[in-house]
Amino acid sequence: MFDKKQCNAFLAVIKTGSFESAAKELFLTAAAVSLRVQALEKSLGTLLINRTRPCTATQAGLEVVQYLQHAKLREQKLLHDLKAKTNKNFFKVRIGSNEDSLATWLLPAITETLIQQQLIAEIHVDDQSRTYALLETGLVHGCISMQARPMHGCEAIFLGNIRYKMVATPNFVQKWFTHGITREAFRLAPAIIFNDKDHLHFDVMQNRFGLVQNSYPYSSIPASESFVTAIRLGLGYGMVPELQLNELAPQSLIELYEPCAVDVALYWHHWQQQSLPLQKLTQHLVANARHYLAYPKLKD
Incomplete structure (x- = not known):
């Protein structure tokens, strides 16, 4: 029989990624959380948490x-x-x-x-x-x-594919891509990315133009609606879901380079016992x- 307090402490550490954050969530001290997790590990005879930053669960x-x-x-x-x-x-x-x-x-x-x-x-x-x-x-x-x-x-x-297109405003294209869609133009033009985990944008730039992350300027806008707003304001170009483009006025954003379009397959994962x-x-x-x-x- 599992001890509920020990289990809650263990789950809180896995959820938050640290004993300190788990302690705040449970209104305990970090030492108390650590003792409860250690007691659970001792009762099961195995290590449950990798003491890394962030903390992660072992296979057990x-x-x-x-x-x-x-x-x-x-x-x-x-x-x-x-x-x-x-x-x-x-x-x-x-x-x-x-x-x-x-x-x-x-x-x-x-x-x-x-x-x-x-x-x-x-x-x-x-x-x-x-x-x-x-x-x-x-x-x-x-x-x-x-x-x-x-x-x-x-x-x-x-579930289906969500298509992303590389888009920008007509004025932005005219300013930064006057001489065509070239590697040098992309090296100089500012991009809009979601955040540093935006592998979609980074992969497109590296695979299509040989430009690695940080070899071109970009702004990080970690919110979908604000992300599109930044592109509409002319702050940069970016990869936008076609679903969002369909909601905008025609020609407010134009596709910058069609070969950069990417289809991302999405799947719904769930436990078998529901x-x-x-x-x-x-x-x-x-x-x-x-x-x-x-x-x-x-x-x-």
């Missing part, structure tokens, strides 16, 4: 996280089923999402289910290449990721995503 730690999250899901399901008749109780679902999906298609795709199933959403945002880690460490029930392969105990469902509300969420999310994302047609 990941197995414990998965077990505890499954137990929590079963508890939530039982409470939801017992209290369903009151119509006053909500089931919290934690979703890992990239910023662009959240800003465009995710909420419209799940709104009906959230209302009908009385779900409240806690959305954790990270790059689509990193949301997988949120599920792996048990911080979310499901996540939108570019990873195609599911981890043990999970399923991965293809409560009924989470099953409903998965069904509707997968079905509705196809109204927004590009879904390749099967060849005859």
Whole structure:
């Protein structure tokens, strides 16, 4: 039988990445959190946390996280089923999402289910290449990721492709690319990136023009709507989801270089053992995503 206080301390460290941050979340001292984690490790006879910066779960730690999250899901399901008749109780679902999906298609795709199933959403945002880690460490029930392969105990469902285009304002193109789309022009022109984890932009620049990160000027705007606003204001060029471009006035932004367009495949990852509300969420999310994302047609 697991000690609840020890488990909460362990999960808090995995969630926050440090004993100090976990202590603040639990209103304890860092020493008290450390003692509880050590007691749990001693009772299990194995190390659960790598004492690095940030702290990460060992393989045994990941197995414990998965077990505890499954137990929590079963508890939530039982409470939801017992209290369903009151119509006053909500089931919290934690979703890992990239910023662009959240800003465009995710909420419209799940709104009906959230209302009908009385779900409240806690959305954790990270790059689509990193949301997988949120599920792996048990911080979310499901996540939108570019990873195609599911981890043990999970399923991965293809949602569709989100297309990114390299765009800028007509005035920006005229100013910085007067002599054409060249490597030298990209070396001098300011770009807009999301943040230092924006591998999409960095990969395009390196693969297409041989320009590595920090070899050209760029501004970091870590919010989807503000990111597009910065490009519309002429502060730089950038990779923008086609879904966002469709909402803008025609010609306010133009495609700078068509060969730089990139299709990013997105997948919905979730635990195989799901409560009924989470099953409903998965069904509707997968079905509705196809109204927004590009879904390749099967060849005859």
